[in-house]
Amino acid sequence: MVPSGTLEINARVFEMRQNGEEIVNLSVGEPDFHTPSDAKMGGIRAIAENRLRYDKAPGLMELREAICRKLKNENGLSYTPDQIVVTNGAKQCITNACLALLNPGDEVLIPAPYWVSYPEIVKICGGTPVFVETRREHDYKLTGEDIASCATPRTRMVILCNPSNPLGTVHTREELEDIAKVCAAKDIYIMSDEVYERICFAEEFVSMASIPEARDLTILINGLSKSIPMTGWRIGYTATTAEIAKAMGALQGHITSHPSMVSQWAGVAALDHCADYTQMMVGEYRKRMKAAVQFLREELPEAPFIEPQGAFYLFIDISCVREKMEAMPEASGLYSKDFTMKLLNEKHVAVAPGSAFGMDGFIRIAYAADLETIMEGLRRIRDLIREMMKENR
Ligand SMILES: Cc1ncc(COP(=O)(O)O)c(C=O)c1O
Missing domain, CATH: 3.40.640.10 (Type I PLP-dependent aspartate aminotransferase-like (Major domain))
Known part of the structure; x- marks a missing residue:
């Protein structure tokens, strides 16, 4: 067995929180609603x-x-x-x-x-x-x-x-x-x-x-x-x-x-x-998904994705930063993993690396968080990608 590909990220999130740092966590595959x-x-x-x-x-x-x-x-x-x-x-x-x-x-x-x-x-x-x-x-x-x-x-x-x-x-x-x-x-x-x-x-x-x-x-x-x-x-x-x-x-x-x-x-x-409760929850997910999709399309066209039709995830193609990531002296060979760690260390945003799902070159964002948290996370992801692409020119 191999350990979960998100383990390293989770361990780092834990460590940073222990040090009093605030993390925007978009890595968790768990509803943010309570049991009805x-x-x-x-x-x-x-x-x-x-x-x-x-x-x-x-x-x-x-x-x-x-x-x-x-x-x-x-x-x-x-x-x-x-x-x-x-x-x-x-x-x-x-x-x-x-x-x-x-x-x-x-x-x-x-x-x-x-x-x-x-x-x-x-x-x-x-x-x-x-x-x-x-x-x-x-x-x-x-x-x-x-x-x-x-x-x-x-x-x-x-x-x-x-x-x-x-x-x-x-x-x-x-x-x-x-x-x-x-x-x-x-x-x-x-x-x-x-x-x-x-x-x-x-x-x-x-x-x-x-x-x-x-x-x-x-x-x-x-x-x-x-x-x-x-x-x-x-x-x-x-x-x-x-x-x-x-x-x-x-x-x-x-x-x-x-x-x-x-x-x-x-x-x-x-x-x-509890069917009504589920309906309410799905309505919320839909709103968040639409807002995230609009933001990404307008603000980060370099990172394409497929508009979700279900679940609460966005799987975003980050191949625009591939060259940059692979040129890093400490590159691990899995650039989505390296990018995820960089995002966490520099922008304090946790997402899951595509490599954990058998597809390097992507990151997974869970929108099982309130809208404000999601948008803050997305803004920081945009900033990091933009900064990296600017350095590339
Ligand atoms: C696709 C998929 N299947 C199964 C599970 C496991 O769900 P459960 O909490 O019911 O064990 C998960 C949990 O993240 C999942 O994402």
């Missing part, structure tokens, strides 16, 4: 009423039923509770699925840029990550052709992050159908990580599981960390075939059993009562 009261009350009631004993390993029946209702009402998907496994955050879904489906040496296609934990989880589970290069002309979105050109007889699974962390892109129905067709022809499982599904500014969000050809090949990953701000409660869930869910539930029974009962009861309340 209805969800909290669901957990509090469970404690007061002593609903705290061991329960079924794949998750509380009431929660799995609430998840089935959500999938039916929001996504038009019919699942039964035996096809759902509730986990300690979406991370555990991904791990469970890899443990259940991968044999040693099985290859897993991971399109770059990717969420930092995918390759490491695949390796932990004995699989071999195979990185798929995506193309600018497709907004760096995975295509069926990309899969076809990288697949081998050992390819067992592809991981799709939709909406994407770090890109903020959202696949259309046609794009999903294109991927599904190739995966169905080659019998490749599709792990579709949809944790940012509700944070979507596109006209519609289409789940991979709603593409008929993909339905039985899909391991749908979702959770409550991002869609309802409940990161610390650790509730994720998988929807898939009963056979795969059974294997994942059995594994989980031996490893962690079900997640905390308090969190699961909070999850029931969250899914049944």
Whole structure:
């Protein structure tokens, strides 16, 4: 395993804060909203009423039923509770699925840029990550052709992050159908990580599981960390075939059993009562995204990006400073990492380097902060890039 590519930045942020320095932090992939009261009350009631004993390993029946209702009402998907496994955050879904489906040496296609934990989880589970290069002309979105050109007889699974962390892109129905067709022809499982599904500014969000050809090949990953701000409660869930869910539930029974009962009861309340809260939050993200996009287009045309359609990230191309960064005596070979550190040291702004997501030459900004903080961070990024480009002339 390699340590997280943002670890060094986080350590430096910590050190600088300890020294009393103020940091504009746009590196964190966590909603800045609090858990809504209805969800909290669901957990509090469970404690007061002593609903705290061991329960079924794949998750509380009431929660799995609430998840089935959500999938039916929001996504038009019919699942039964035996096809759902509730986990300690979406991370555990991904791990469970890899443990259940991968044999040693099985290859897993991971399109770059990717969420930092995918390759490491695949390796932990004995699989071999195979990185798929995506193309600018497709907004760096995975295509069926990309899969076809990288697949081998050992390819067992592809991981799709939709909406994407770090890109903020959202696949259309046609794009999903294109991927599904190739995966169905080659019998490749599709792990579709949809944790940012509700944070979507596109006209519609289409789940991979709603593409008929993909339905039985899909391991749908979702959770409550991002869609309802409940990161610390650790509730994720998988929807898939009963056979795969059974294997994942059995594994989980031996490893962690079900997640905390308090969190699961909070999850029931969250899914049944917090849709308005999510809508409010998404409205805020949209405002921030629009303001950030306008600023960057007007003030920093040298650093292009794809206008996000979902999640709360902007992935910005900083290749305009490449030469300058690579000429630095202490250059590490990953210039997005070096730039990120320079930005932190000189302008006190923390962002994540593209190298952590398998794509050097970019930085990821999370707009899960208030508008003022975001704009201040962007102004300082503009200033640094402008200063560097001026020196170049
Ligand atoms: C794409 C993606 N998948 C999964 C996760 C994990 O979420 P959870 O907090 O539910 O484990 C994250 C968290 O940052 C994420 O960005």
